[in-house]
Amino acid sequence: MFPRKLTRQVICNPDYPVVQTKAGKLRGVVVEDAFIFRGIRYAEAKRFHMPEPVTPWDGIKDAIMFGPVSMEISTGIAHDAFNVPHFYFPQDEACQYLNVWTQSIDPNAKKPVMVWIHGGGFSSGSSVELYAYDGEELSAFGDVVVVSLNHRLNCIGFLDLSDYGEEYRYSGNVGMADVIAALRWIKENIAQFGGDPDNVTIMGQSGGGMKVASLLQMPSADGLFHKASIQSGISDAPAMTHKEAGAFADKIVAALGLTKETIKEIENIPYFHLARACLTAAGEGGRMPWAPVRDDDFFMGNGVADGFREETKNIPILIGSVLGEMTTNYNVELELTAKSTWSDEKVDGFMKEMYGDKADAVMAAYQKAYPKHPRANALFVDKALRRPTLVYAKARAAAGCAPVYTWLFNLECPAFGGTLPWHNAEEAYMFHNACYLEASYVPGVSEWLQDMMTGSWVRFAYTGCPDHPGIPYWTPTSPDSVPTMIFDREIELAVDHDKELMETLPDQNITKYFANSKRRQSKPLGGGPRQST
């Protein structure tokens, strides 16, 4: 719920707006011109089991407030909560809810449907977590139906108990099964909300991008979507194997004091205990390997490594990332702010410290890629997501798939004395919400740039091609060359502009480097609060 200034009476009457879904009637609200339905239950599920269709009801149910979001193992204030404003929401295991923004509830309107799948890895987040992805502006600007959804995460979405019994066969994938159940709900019901069930674009960023890429590899999702947008969501990691996921599950089961004989109890213990067992299993500061589990029927593994499925080769892809991602300089604790005041000597000193002998080559490749950018930005350019994105785009082209359109979001924002675009930064622009967000908004730039970017995403949803008046002609990726649409204060199509940079740049990330630097650890960290529990 996005409290923008209203100009007209919001309508929420006993009998309007009401929409008939397969399971029953829903009452929404009309805000300005948009019909909004929040918190629609799309599935029901027992813990660790596959989702089932919702129980039908009589009368009219309210869909005026968001539904609960997935339980999280811990919910703290994100370190990037200023740049990426969060909307936290009550959590519940029964979290299979979606939201709809639409300009029409005429069943014959058949508008493109744009489905947002949230990020947060496979462990956290929700359909409403970030203000940036409120759907009201996108729906109005593009005259499209926007859907966003919650689904099960972490140990209730991806705990692979398949070794403990046939009934848990899919427990390592039920989180993704929820997403597919939502897509099925959309197929069956979205026409009533003015949407075209035969023109559905799935979109996601970070973990959401991984989910989109995974859905292409999941047979039960076939036919439920027709276009896909993957945003900062491709990594080098291979698909999760049953071996790894099952080993982690074993540790959790052991931490709970359960066995194959008593495993049934795991369905009823309080979530808090399950979460504590996960923390125990992961160990101090350990990573929890939540992700869909590759098997022989539900999830066919990552496209690049395991092969793109024939059934989804016809899906056009919009793919990209942002210039800074995780390396950006808004982390005030790390004294990385005010980069624009750094002398060339200071910049080169850091380059040398981080990259040693390679420093000069990196700087040369950086300046070749971005001749107009300041020297200091070379310290912050992302490789971790950009490189695999390029690999993915080219591999799909090489496999003879439908067109792949590649982009980069490079707009620097003024906060903290100049900040490269951070992980999540493009969302405000492709959802047309940039003018609402304190760190994102650049007067005179945001208004125009979000028109272009939201416009491109909407064109992609309408036609499968993001070409849009006002931006250069968007050539798709080929097996050996990547034309990238660069969204910045100017928009240009650059062909293989950062190829050499990606080859030269070491894997080092300046943010991690500063965080780990002993030289800096002696100084007290300032900065915002952290959750201690």
Next chain:
Amino acid sequence: MFPRKLTRQVICNPDYPVVQTKAGKLRGVVVEDAFIFRGIRYAEAKRFHMPEPVTPWDGIKDAIMFGPVSMEISTGIAHDAFNVPHFYFPQDEACQYLNVWTQSIDPNAKKPVMVWIHGGGFSSGSSVELYAYDGEELSAFGDVVVVSLNHRLNCIGFLDLSDYGEEYRYSGNVGMADVIAALRWIKENIAQFGGDPDNVTIMGQSGGGMKVASLLQMPSADGLFHKASIQSGISDAPAMTHKEAGAFADKIVAALGLTKETIKEIENIPYFHLARACLTAAGEGGRMPWAPVRDDDFFMGNGVADGFREETKNIPILIGSVLGEMTTNYNVELELTAKSTWSDEKVDGFMKEMYGDKADAVMAAYQKAYPKHPRANALFVDKALRRPTLVYAKARAAAGCAPVYTWLFNLECPAFGGTLPWHNAEEAYMFHNACYLEASYVPGVSEWLQDMMTGSWVRFAYTGCPDHPGIPYWTPTSPDSVPTMIFDREIELAVDHDKELMETLPDQNITKYFANSKRRQSKPLGGGPRQST
């Protein structure tokens, strides 16, 4: 963080805006014209112990994002979350944070300070829980410094363990001690934020109103505030005694398996276990008696029952409630919507069913109080908060205190076919936020009414009298007569207009009546999600 549409560059630079507090420097943001500092730590505390001043720091700390809010025993989606949009936030026991909105950071500006103390009884809520109480508009409209604060709640704020050792002497009051620590922080630091430490108005609604009324009875708060606004916050309940609070504490200690000898362990068990013990102690559906505990030095009990303290008799009071409060008809589960379509027969049938022989007298008294209102509204008028508010106002006048100004907020909003003002409804209007909230906004009415209401609250903060151009002259309450400023589509001062109604109306509340009615229990409840855990 209230994502209103921005028109200017938000400023958050390495060196501006930065303010020097007693403990160290803080960096905030400039949004449009306002300086905003979010998540300022005002105190530190060990569990069950009194708050201490914050540890000083070197360098600049960020105050750009809200701080964590108090742990809650359970956090669900409120049944009124559409009418009263919520902003949930991560919880932590270390929750002593406040937020500042100001138009100036000149230490000589000396603007009135308006401090918001949130509601949610003494068990839930936060400084940022409701969008209605975001301080940006109030600060700009009134040119005042707005402060809102979090403090410890429920078992970490009000668990009276004083029988278990001298070190827990104040554990039943540490939640309020936090509030007083925040007021002390304001006294010591607010001049740096452009505020006048000698002109502080404390304000609160519901539980926040109770907290304001309690602060008048707490010697350690003397001198830290100068005016007080109590909104829907006076009840008939006597002050909590040690006998009651201690008995509940005994049950919790027992549920944890602790004794006087092992009590120290209660300081370190996970909050989740403490919360479970509270649920066990309260029993199925039982009430948890969280409230400040009357003792002989920290809290002197309720003013009406236990005597107004001489030291705070000089504090002028602004006091009021809203027409519907808890009885309003937005609860769609209870089929109380569309009241404007109800026939007189239907209305009278419900009146008869609820009030029996008294139905006619109630209707007559209602029509005398509100001759222009529709008949159906008689079913929804609040007594539970209005009657004790009148008692409090008159008792303070009788005790020779500074003036008490009484108000009622009666604006009906169009949602659900017409809804009487609900508990919290006036906040959007006295914070000048009514145009942002879906259920609150009435085009052509809200703009004007919020100017008048916010204006009155601001005048009260400036002068101790809420008189404001555009509204009638506001006569204070006398020992035997209550002039009430009624805020509606018109604003009028009505003297004892609902005296007879309050005397005639039974205690029955239609919402509870419908919820309990067997006749209705046979029907399935529709409506939104509830948290199951």
